[in-house]
Amino acid sequence: MTTRVARDRVTGTPFTRGLGIVTIAGIVWLVIFGLFVTPADVNQGETVRIMYAHVPGAWLAYLAFIVTALSSAMYLWRRTRSLTWDRIAGASAEIGVLFMGISLVTGSLWGRLTWGTFWTWDARLTTTAFLFVTYIGYLAVRNLGGTHHQRARRSAVLALLAVLEIPLVHFSVEIWNSLHQEASVAGNTDVTMDGLMLFTLFLGVIVFTLMYVWMLLHRQRALTLEDMLDDTGLDRALAARRTEAGVS
Amino acid sequence: MLRTAKTIAAKDLRIELRSRVIANQVIPFAALVMILFAFALDSDAVLERVAPGLVWLATIFSVLFIVARSFALETTDGALEALRAAGVDPMGIFLGKTLALATQLIALEAVLVGASVVLYRADVSASGGVLLVTTAILATVGLASVGTLYGGLAAGAKGRETLLPLLLLPVVAPVLIGATRATESAFGTNGIDVSEGWPWLGLLAVFAVLFSVVGAVAFGPLVDD
Amino acid sequence: MTDVPAELRSGRFDHVVDVRDVVVVLGAFPALAGASLTVDRGEIVLLSGPNGAGKTTLLRACAGLVPIERGRASVLGLDVSTERDAVRRHVGLIGHHNGLYSDLSVAENVRFWGSTVGASSAEIATAMQRMGLDGRLSDLPVARLSAGQRRRTALASLVARRASLWLLDEPHAGLDAEGRDELDSVLRAAAAAGATIMVASHELERAGSLATRHVRVVAGQVVPVSGGAA
Numbered sequence: 069m070t071t072r073v074a075r076d077r078v079t080g081t082p083f084t085r086g087l088g089i090v091t092i093a094g095i096v097w098l099v100i101f102g103l104f105v106t107p108a109d110v111n112q113g114e115t116v117r118i119m120y121a122h123v124p125g126a127w128l129a130y131l132a133f134i135v136t137a138l139s140s141a142m143y144l145w146r147r148t149r150s151l152t153w154d155r156i157a158g159a160s161a162e163i164g165v166l167f168m169g170i171s172l173v174t175g176s177l178w179g180r181l182t183w184g185t186f187w188t189w190d191a192r193l194t195t196t197a198f199l200f201v202t203y204i205g206y207l208a209v210r211n212l213g214g215t216h217h218q219r220a221r222r223s224a225v226l227a228l229l230a231v232l233e234i235p236l237v238h239f240s241v242e243i244w245n246s247l248h249q250e251a252s253v254a255g256n257t258d259v260t261m262d263g264l265m266l267f268t269l270f271l272g273v274i275v276f277t278l279m280y281v282w283m284l285l286h287r288q289r290a291l292t293l294e295d296m297l298d299d300t301g302l303d304r305a306l307a308a309r310r311t312e313a314g315v316s
Numbered sequence: 317m318l319r320t321a322k323t324i325a326a327k328d329l330r331i332e333l334r335s336r337v338i339a340n341q342v343i344p345f346a347a348l349v350m351i352l353f354a355f356a357l358d359s360d361a362v363l364e365r366v367a368p369g370l371v372w373l374a375t376i377f378s379v380l381f382i383v384a385r386s387f388a389l390e391t392t393d394g395a396l397e398a399l400r401a402a403g404v405d406p407m408g409i410f411l412g413k414t415l416a417l418a419t420q421l422i423a424l425e426a427v428l429v430g431a432s433v434v435l436y437r438a439d440v441s442a443s444g445g446v447l448l449v450t451t452a453i454l455a456t457v458g459l460a461s462v463g464t465l466y467g468g469l470a471a472g473a474k475g476r477e478t479l480l481p482l483l484l485l486p487v488v489a490p491v492l493i494g495a496t497r498a499t500e501s502a503f504g505t506n507g508i509d510v511s512e513g514w515p516w517l518g519l520l521a522v523f524a525v526l527f528s529v530v531g532a533v534a535f536g537p538l539v540d541d
Numbered sequence: 542m543t544d545v546p547a548e549l550r551s552g553r554f555d556h557v558v559d560v561r562d563v564v565v566v567l568g569a570f571p572a573l574a575g576a577s578l579t580v581d582r583g584e585i586v587l588l589s590g591p592n593g594a595g596k597t598t599l600l601r602a603c604a605g606l607v608p609i610e611r612g613r614a615s616v617l618g619l620d621v622s623t624e625r626d627a628v629r630r631h632v633g634l635i636g637h638h639n640g641l642y643s644d645l646s647v648a649e650n651v652r653f654w655g656s657t658v659g660a661s662s663a664e665i666a667t668a669m670q671r672m673g674l675d676g677r678l679s680d681l682p683v684a685r686l687s688a689g690q691r692r693r694t695a696l697a698s699l700v701a702r703r704a705s706l707w708l709l710d711e712p713h714a715g716l717d718a719e720g721r722d723e724l725d726s727v728l729r730a731a732a733a734a735g736a737t738i739m740v741a742s743h744e745l746e747r748a749g750s751l752a753t754r755h756v757r758v759v760a761g762q763v764v765p766v767s768g769g770a771a
Contacts, residue, residue, distance in 0.1 A: 144537075198486045205482045212473045215566075215608065222469065225534045226483075229465075232526060233487050240490035240519055244497065306564065309574040309760045323656045327642065327649075334644040334682070394638025401604050401640075402702060403629030404657050 079289035087282045094275035101268045109265075118178040120268055124276035125171035126196070132164030132280060133203065137231045140224035151295060152288075154220035157227055158210055159287035161203050163280060168200045191242040198237045202230050216295055317408045324412025329419060331389055338420050342381045343427050349374040350431045360437065365506060367436035368499035371428045372455070372492050378424055379459050379488070380481055383467040386417055391472050396539065406536030410464055414528065418460035425452050432503075443510045444502035451502065451513070454520035455495040458527055462487055465531040468539045494519040554618025557582050557706055557737040558603055560763075562612035565598050572598035574761030575612065580739060585732050587752035588741040588763075595761040596741035597636065600708040603739070604634040616706055630658070633704030635712065639695035643684040647674050647694050650683055655701030668700035672727050689720020693727060700731070707731070707738045713747050725751045 080088075102120035109116035136157045143153035175193070176186040187193065210223045332338055353370045357363050363370075390396035399409060429448065432438040440448060466483045470476040494516045500506070501513025558580035565573040572595050580586050588596045601607045602614055605625040614621040616628045641650050648669065655665045669675050672693040683691060692712060699707055712728075713721050728751060732738055741758075742748035749755060755766045 198489060201482070201486045205479070205486070208479060208482060209469070212479075217608070221537050225538055226469070229487075229530065229534070232530065236490045236519075236523060236526070237486070240493045243519070244493045306571045306574050309571055310762075319659060320657060323653065327645070327653050330649065331642055331644045389642060389644075393641050393643065394636070395640045395642060397606075397638070398634075398640025399657075401606055401629055401632070401634050402654070402657060402704075403626045 079286045079293070084282060084285050087278065087285075091275065091278045091282050094271070094278055098268070098272055098275050101264075101271060106265050106268050107262070112182055115178055115181040116265070118174050118181075120272045122171050122174040122178060123269055124272035125167045125174060127273055128276045128280050129164045129168035129171060129199075131277070132160045132167065132284075133199065133230070135160040135284075136164065136203075136206075136227050140227035143220055143224045144228075149217065149220070151216055151220060152292070154216070154224065155288050155291040155295070156284070157224065158207075159284050159291055161206055161210075161227070162287060163283050165200065165203045165207065167276075167280075168196065168203070172196065172200060189241070189245065191238055191245050194241045195234060195238040199230075199234055202233065206230065216298070317405050317411070320405050320408025321411035321415060324409055325415040325419075328386065328389070328413060328416030332416075332420060337385055338382060338424070342378050342385070343424055345381065346374045346378040346424055346428055347431050349377060350428065350435055354435055363436045364438070367432045367438045368503055368505055369492075369496045370436070371425075371432050371499060372495045374428055375421070375425055375455075376459070376485070376488055376492060379421065379463050380484065382417060382420055382424075383463040383484070384477065384480060386413055386464070387467045387471040396471060400540055406540060407532045409539075410468070410532050410535035413467075414457075414460045414464045414531065417463055418456050421456045421460055422452065425456065438503045438505075440502060441504070441510065444504065447498060447510055447513045447517075448502040450517060451495055451498040451520065454517055454524050455491050457524035458491050458520060459488060461524065461527040461531045465527065465535060465538070468535055471539065490519055490523050494523070554615065556580060557584075558614075558616055558739070560599070560603065560612075560614040563599075563602055563609055563614050564611035565595075565602050565607050566610045567598065567607070571761055572607075573602060576602075576758070576761060576763050577612075578756065578763045580737055582737050583732050583735060584754055585728065585738045585740065585752045587745075587748045587755045588739060588758050589743070589745055589748070589755065589766075590758035594758045596758045597710050598761075599758060599763070600634060600636075600710055600739060600741055603706070604632045604708055605629050606634070631704060632706045632708060633699035633702070634708040634710070635692070635695050635699070636710040637714075639691050640698070641683045641691060641694055644682060646680050646682050647686070647690075647697075648679040650694055651697045651701050654698035658702045660701050660703065664703075665701050668697045671700060671730065672697040673723060687717070687720060688715040689717065689723060692716065692720070692724060696724075696727065696731075705736055707736055709738065709740045711742055712740060713742060713744055721747060 098120065102117055106117070106120075108114050139153040139157040139160065143149065143151075143157065146153070179188065180186050206223060206226050209226055210219055212219070212222070214222075350370060353366075353374075354363060357366065387396070390399070400406075429438075429440075429452075433440065463484065466480060466487070470480045470483065473479060498513040498516040498520070501508045501510050501516075504510070556579040558578065560576060560578045562575045562577055563573050564571060564575055574595075576595065576599055578586075578599070588599065590596055598607060602609060602621065603616055605616075605621045605628045609622050617631055619628045619631075621628050642653070645653070648665075651669055651674070652662075652665050655668065660668075666675070669679055674690070674693055674697055678686075678690065683694060686694065696707075709728075712724060716724060725747075728738060728740075732753075740748055740752060757764045757766050
């Protein structure tokens, strides 16, 4: 019994442990390939290596936000109003914000080295920045307080609004940019990739995705435990109140 | 639902007529922002070029205050909760508050466009005027809907003064872009022709329709918990 | 009283309020821990008890404003959880806030609340008159009223929007002696006209003389004091 309870109270399972080992091995592999095995780019030199972290980071952030939107929709759509969907949405958004931050930092470092500027008002970059701020707002709303279901409903509506907002922002910046050709340097930096570089990039995407799933499972379970802590408090407090009433 | 919307809008506008908070505080604030821009940019040529953007930037900053005021009315004596507790249709509340907000915004925009003519030497032709009015209407519907939606979400929450800009400013970027470009054409900034402004209204229309429909549906679940 | 809802006249239910073993959780705190209470038409029920005992939460549960975790509650035969909107239209809750717009006059506030249900101007005039708000008072902005006059404006708004179950949380708080007397007399008249009233109060003497029945709320449960079983 005690072992069972103890088992329920941790976020790891044999599956996540296995996944964790695979992920760490993948990261080591990616570091070796990205930093040592792949050649420097003809045009960009050594800076191209930033891509092996930047591209998978950005991909992952987008994946994470899509998962947030889908699980928010599931929360609202399913009659059961399962808080599991809400926790997946929240956990995924947290990881998404983290990786979007990483990809914004690596991207602007790369931009400084390659384009000579940290930032450009290109549609993709601008949308990404807006996305980043929007999900910081989403996480702020999750922390407003109230019951679990209040939190879930508010943040689910917000996550779906973000899905509407992002294409609009992207589209408007894109047509805005079409009038300001001089600003878009992003278009003329062709990266000529050989097979090994392409493979490493692909490897990066796989490894980051594994890392995402690994983190998501742990974070989601950690959130479940946080909610459970509130709920187990309830039964004890309920019993305490009943005795209190009986005495008085 | 429409009756509720009418009742709520009439109530909000009547309160503004009595208290004149928007007229006496928010509109002067927006005009002040326009004047401060003039100091900061300090060049007639630059001012003339960026006037359309400044008009809409000042509008969007003012939206934050008008939305905050609109929901302060409802939360100081628990009226929003009372409306909710009385089973009043949330869709009606949303539409009513959006309508009142839009009316106040139109008045604000008229003042700001006037100010930009005076302060920044903006110039509006007759055909530019038609474009400008259409732009203002579409942009206003969008801003009022999205403002009411997020205002309702932030209402009564702790730290709402800072939460509202964080939520609202990223969302209204398309309105800022679309309305600014259309206004540039209407003002003839940089020699842009009036006809070049009309395509931008498509963006504003999509935004207005999207957020008024979504807002009407989502407002209930957002405030009702 | 003409403003009795159809459900009430048809007699499809036994009690105006029927709360059974209700558990309500706020955050992680069980504000109601299995509360049961029935209230009949025309009663004025006083809820007393220490601070934090769950009086306010019980009123809010009857108004469908807090989620009911366990047990069930019905008002006018309508389930508070599943038929929440219908329940809310018949219930009026006045707590620490009156839900009034301070920039508008008494008449404008009452008319606003009445118009949410499409009340006629005659109904609105009757509502104000029953709360003693006709004449000079009616055109004053709410910001300039005394606490007692505000409370009566809020009650007039309940009449105007045809609420038949009134849930009043500490209605005497902040009122002077005159305001309290006026409040009690309008409440008695309203109950005689068919409204059902639940009053949560600390002030046993004051509220006790008003009430037709007295129950205590202790640690999230209802304990009878007088006038039969809870």
